[in-house]
Amino acid sequence: MKNIIKILFICYGNICRSPMAEFILKDLTAKRGISDQFHIESAATSNEEIGNQIYPPAKAELARHGIGTKRETDYGMSEKTARRIRRSDYEEYDYLIGMENFNIRSMLQEFGDDSQNKIHRLLDFTDRPGDIADPWYTRRFDITYQEIVRGCEALLQSLLG
DSSP, X not given: OOOOEEEEEEESSSSSHHHHHHHXXXXXXXXXXXXXXXXXXXXXXXXTTTTOOOOHHHHHHHHHTTTTSSGGGXXXXXXXXXXXXXXXXXXXXXXXXXXXXXXXXXHHHHHSOOTTOOEEEGGGGSSSOOOOOOHHHHOOHHHHHHHHHHHHHHHHHHHHO
């Protein structure tokens, strides 16, 4: 039996970027017929949004691209609520992927260190590493979507070879 790759996307509130990444990657793996090879979730570094659903403009941007518009593209989105990272996530997941350096610093505070090299920024898998700006502030959910797709495609390419 093949090992399942466990990925946890992480941002500040878990209502915009990290759930967008979660459902974009779930969609990409489903379209490739390889979703059974992955366990993909998302979480927050803060407590501010715990229990809240995906921010409506983030959900609307996903819907513009067909994600979450039908039962077969929901991927659990309708039940998704924000949760905070837990110390146990470090052992549970193979990849802990933040959206920006601020997320990375918060993860290191929670997990202590990264001795197993599991912590990464999403865009560091691309040829243009960097932070993904928070659309809560920029209001540019379209740009966030494009950057996350680019990061998820590069992540998949690095994982699948």
